[in-house]
Amino acid sequence: MGSSEKRSKDVMSDIPTFSGENLQKNLKVIQNSRTFLSIIAGVLAGIIGFNGLTGFVFYFVVMLITSVGLMAKAGFSADLYFDSWNRVLFDGFLGGLMSFVLFWTFAYDLVHIF
């Protein structure tokens, strides 16, 4: 979405129309932000020293914060920028999980075990 907000849906006509290219760009933005934040969350979780289930809860909390942030950027009307609400809220959850675990393990080991 960025500085030039691109609307990918035109709701003025009776049948909603999508601009494919804008939609793709917006999805890319979501994916990038989620990946970046999951890496940072992993490093944070490792430094703080979360263990077990707490770490996963932390990951989901960060993902929720990401969703809220993205929604706020989209002006709370996901209809204009995406084809469905689910994309903004839940896309890329599991993709970021592996990166999160990697960086969590890494930071945890660096700080606590060695």
Added chain:
Amino acid sequence: MAEDLVLDTAIRDWVLIPLSVVMVLIGVLRYFVSKLMRSSPTPDAKMVKEGQVVIRARNLKAGANFIPPKSFRARRFYFSNEENGLLHVPKDQASNPQAQMFSDPNMAMDMMKKNLSMIIPQTLTFAWVNFFFSGFVAAKIPFPLTQRFRSMLQNGIDLSTVDVSYVSSRSWYFLNLFGLRGLFSLILGDENAIDDTQRMMQMGGFGFDASKSLSAEKDGLDIIQHEWALPRFEHRAESVLRKLVQ
């Protein structure tokens, strides 16, 4: 069982970090190599024609609701007409795509090159890890796992009383393999981000199967119900113009 093993700092310096750095570098290298090696095959005229016909049919499907019903029907007839419609493939001509693909040397070479560029670095790195970094505890996973994972994760370690969270370097390699995908998609830009696992998943359904895709497009076109989306566009144009003028 909650004793915290204290591991040698040398392990961190000489195992964890080099392994991650090497994997990142190999990923970047592989990206550039695949970019360089991407040969542009001379396209076959017939296949390009068929590809373009499919694209036209898809565009028609996508924009079907924006043209008047009659023109849509005329276009659809042009495509799926029984005698000389573009998408209609006579039954006896449906060639066997698999045989065609393997007898075409260019495509086979391309596929082999792609497979090799993906498999070789992985295999080499895995062998390297196994040779140098086996037999000791490399890292601790921050979350507990069941005993079933012990044989998978603790491969070089022969003590059975060590907590399953302490893993060998082989599992650190696999963890890196999956976790660095996200990092690659950030640093390598938007294309070609995920190579590995996605390509492995895509290898199952390959084949630019001309006849099947043509008949699939034809069926898709036949199914469409035309819904005229701009019946009141004069009114809409009028309201837009009014807004502009005011």
